[in-house]
Amino acid sequence: xxxRERVLxxxxxxxxxxxxxxxxxxxxxxxxxxGRKNDECFLDGICLADxxxxxxxxxxxxxxxxxxxxxxxxNVLGCPVEIEGNDVPLVVxxxxxxxxxxxxxRMPDPWAGGKMEPVRRLVETGHDGDxxxxxxxxxxxxxxxxxxxxxxxxxxFYADPDFVHQLIAAVKPAxxxxxxxxxxxxxxxxxxxxxxxxxxxxxxxxxxxxxFPYEAQAIGELKESVPxxxxxxxxxxxxxxxxxxxxxxxxxxxxxxxxxAARPLVGAGIVLKGNIDADAVVEKGGVADIEAAVKxxxxxxxxxxxxxxxxxxSVSVEAPEENVAALVRFGRQYGGYLND
Amino acid sequence: xTELLDQFEHAVxxxxxxxxxxxxxxxxxxxxxxxxxxFEHLGSAMEKVxxxxxxxEYFVPEMLRSAEAVRLAIELLEPYLFTRGRDQSGVIVxxxxxxxxxxxxxxxxxxxxxxxxxxxxxxxxxVSTMKFIKAVKETSCDILMLSAFTTSTKVALxxxxxxLEREGLRDRVKVVSGGASHSEEFxxxxxxxxxxxxxxxxxxxxRELLQR
Numbered sequence: 001x002x003x004r005e006r007v008l009x010x011x012x013x014x015x016x017x018x019x020x021x022x023x024x025x026x027x028x029x030x031x032x033x034x035g036r037k038n039d040e041c042f043l044d045g046i047c048l049a050d051x052x053x054x055x056x057x058x059x060x061x062x063x064x065x066x067x068x069x070x071x072x073x074x075n076v077l078g079c080p081v082e083i084e085g086n087d088v089p090l091v092v093x094x095x096x097x098x099x100x101x102x103x104x105x106r107m108p109d110p111w112a113g114g115k116m117e118p119v120r121r122l123v124e125t126g127h128d129g130d131x132x133x134x135x136x137x138x139x140x141x142x143x144x145x146x147x148x149x150x151x152x153x154x155x156x157f158y159a160d161p162d163f164v165h166q167l168i169a170a171v172k173p174a175x176x177x178x179x180x181x182x183x184x185x186x187x188x189x190x191x192x193x194x195x196x197x198x199x200x201x202x203x204x205x206x207x208x209x210x211x212f213p214y215e216a217q218a219i220g221e222l223k224e225s226v227p228x229x230x231x232x233x234x235x236x237x238x239x240x241x242x243x244x245x246x247x248x249x250x251x252x253x254x255x256x257x258x259x260x261a262a263r264p265l266v267g268a269g270i271v272l273k274g275n276i277d278a279d280a281v282v283e284k285g286g287v288a289d290i291e292a293a294v295k296x297x298x299x300x301x302x303x304x305x306x307x308x309x310x311x312x313x314s315v316s317v318e319a320p321e322e323n324v325a326a327l328v329r330f331g332r333q334y335g336g337y338l339n340d
Numbered sequence: 341x342t343e344l345l346d347q348f349e350h351a352v353x354x355x356x357x358x359x360x361x362x363x364x365x366x367x368x369x370x371x372x373x374x375x376x377x378x379f380e381h382l383g384s385a386m387e388k389v390x391x392x393x394x395x396x397e398y399f400v401p402e403m404l405r406s407a408e409a410v411r412l413a414i415e416l417l418e419p420y421l422f423t424r425g426r427d428q429s430g431v432i433v434x435x436x437x438x439x440x441x442x443x444x445x446x447x448x449x450x451x452x453x454x455x456x457x458x459x460x461x462x463x464x465x466x467v468s469t470m471k472f473i474k475a476v477k478e479t480s481c482d483i484l485m486l487s488a489f490t491t492s493t494k495v496a497l498x499x500x501x502x503x504l505e506r507e508g509l510r511d512r513v514k515v516v517s518g519g520a521s522h523s524e525e526f527x528x529x530x531x532x533x534x535x536x537x538x539x540x541x542x543x544x545x546x547r548e549l550l551q552r
Contacts, residue, residue: 082468151441151465155408157401158355203399 002130003062004188010271010308011189011227011249019302019335021309021328022063022132024231024252024278029315029324030055038317045118053125059324061331063132065191066122066182077108077147077174094149099163105147105170110181123186132189134229135182139194140172140214147171150196157206168214175218183225190222191229191252200234200256207239212246219247229273233313240265254312255280260300272301275312276327282311283319287326294330302335309335345373345381348413352385353392355405357412364413368420375421375455382410382448383539389444390489400441407444414451421455430550433475434485435463437496442489445519449485449542456543469499476509483546486532488519497530514549518542 001009001017009016030051031041041048048067056064080093095104110116119135126133138146144167145153156164179190196202197211219228230248232239235256243251244266251270253262255277262272274297276282281293294309301307309331315324344363351359367373389406392398398406432453436446443465450462461479463471476484484504486497497517504510517527518536527535534549536542 082470151404151443154401155404158405159408199396199399201400203401206399206401 007132020062021331023311049118049121066119095147135187143171144168179222189227198234199238216246273308278311290326298334349381349385357409360409361412364416431481433481435467436465436487446487
C-alpha cells in the first residue's frame with residue numbers, strides 16, 4: 001500500500017497493511033528541515049509548502065498538514081499577527097472589541113493574496129509521492145476567540161452569552177469558506193482545529209452550548225466535499241462522546257486523552273488519531289521514550305482498527321529530528337496488521 | 341468588619357461583580373478596612389479561585405468572571421488605597437508570560453505594588469518576549485516581574501531570561517517570577533533573582549531587591 005492508500009483505507013473503514021502515521025508537523029517544526037527559520041516561512045507560504053514536503057520526504061510518514069500562505073489562520077480574518085525567529089505566531093490585536101463591533105467581521109476571501117498556493121503546491125508534491133494531504137482550517141469557535149481576543153471572548157461567556165453566540169455565528173461562514181477553498185485545492189481531508197474548546201479551557205457544558213452546535217454545522221457542510229478531522233487541544237476526554245456526534249470522520253486527540261478509553265466513548269465508525277505527547281515525549285524525551293509511547297498507543301488503539309498514529313499536537317522546532325525519525329520507525333515496527 | 345471582608349472575598353470567588361463592587365465602594369467610602377486587609381482577602385480569594393481551577397471545578401471563563409469582579413472592585417478601591425502610605429519607589433514592569441492568560445493574581449499584585457508607591461507598567465497577559473524586552477529598554481525599570489500561573493510556562497520564562505542576556509540587559513534589571521505553582525526550586529531552575537507566591541511576598545521581595 002502507498003501512504004495515501006493506507007490512510008484512505010482507514011477512512012473507508014478498512015484495515016490497512018499498517019497503522020498510518022500522520023504526525024502534526026506544521027510550520028513550527030518543518031522549516032528547520034530545509035534550514036529556514038519559522039518567520040521566513042510565515043511570510044513566504046511557498047517556503048512553508050516546501051518545508052512540509054521536505055519533512056514528509058525526509059521522515060517518511062504517510063501524510064502532511066498543509067498550512068495556508070501567511071500560515072497563521074487569524075490572518076485570514078484580518079487579525080495582525082507577529083512572529084519572530086522560531087517563535088509561534090502571536091496575534092497582536094483583535095478586530096471585535098465588543099458587541100458594537102459585530103459588523104466589523106468580514107467574510108474572508110481565502111484565495112486572496114495567493115493564500116491557497118502553498119496548499120496547492122503541497123497537494124501536488126504530496127500526491128506525486130502518493131502521500132495523504134490534509135488542509136487546515138480553524139473552527140468557528142476558534143475564529144471567534146481570535147477576532148474578539150481570548151480573554152474578552154471567554155469573559156463574555158457569563159457577561160453576554162448572546163453576543164458569544166452571535167459572534168460565533170458571524171464567523172462560521174469563514175470556516176466554511178476556507179474549508180471549501182481547501183477542498184477545491186484537492187486535499188484529501190481537512191483538519192478543523194478547535195484549540196480552545198477542550199475541558200482544559202472550558203467546561204463540558206460550555207462546549208455543548210458554544211462550540212458543538214457550530215462545529216457540527218460547519219462539519220456538516222464541509223464533509224459533503226471532503227472528510228473532516230476534528231482536533232481539540234489538550235484534554236477532550238469529557239467531551240469525546242459529543243465530538244463523535246459532530247459528523248467528523250476522525251477525532252484528533254491530544255496527549256491527555258486516554259486512547260484505550262476513547263474508543264468506547266466515540267463508538268465504532270469514527271477514526272481515532274493520536275496522541276503521542278509532542279512536548280514531553282517528542283521534544284523532551286529520548287528514543288526509548290518514543291518507543292514506549294508508540295507501543296502504548298498501538299496497544300491501546302491499533303487492534304480495533306480505525307486508528308492513525310499521530311502526535312497529540314504540533315511538533316515544536318525544539319524537537320530533535322532523530323525523535324521524529326524514531327516516531328516513524330517505531331510506528332512501522334509496532335503498527336503492522338499483516339502479521340497479527 | 342471581618343464579615344464584610346469575608347463577603348467581599350466570597351463575591352470575588354463566585355465572580356459576582358455587582359456584589360464585589362458594592363462592597364468595594366462601601367470600603368472605600370467608609371474606610372472600613374485597611375489596605376493590608378483588602379489585599380489579604382483579595383489574595384485569599386485568588387488562591388481559592390486558583391484551587392477551584394486546579395481541581396476542575398472552575399475553567400478559564402469562571403476564572404475570568406472572578407477576574408472581572410476583581411477588576412471592578414480595584415477600580416473603585418484604587419483611589420482609596422492610593423491615599424494611604426506610599427513609602428516605596430522604583431520602576432517595575434510586570435506581565436503574564438506568553439502562553440498564559442491568567443490575570444487575577446497579576447492584577448492584584450500590580451495594584452498592591454502601585455499602592456505601595458512603585459511605578460508599575462502592566463503589560464497585560466500572554467506577553468511576548470519581544471514586548472518584555474521593549475518595555476525593559478523603554479522604562480529602564482529596576483524590576484521585571486514575570487507572572488506565570490503554571491509550571492508549563494517555564495519555556496516562556498526561560499525565553500525572556502535568554503533574551504535579556506542576549507540584549508545585554510540581564511545585569512541591569514532584577515527579575516522576579518511569580519505564580520501559584522512557583523517554588524524556590526522552580527525559580528532556581530529558571531534562573532530568576534527571586535520569586536513571589538502571593539501579594540505579601542511580592543511586596544517583600546521588591547522591597548528587598550531595591551534595598552540591595
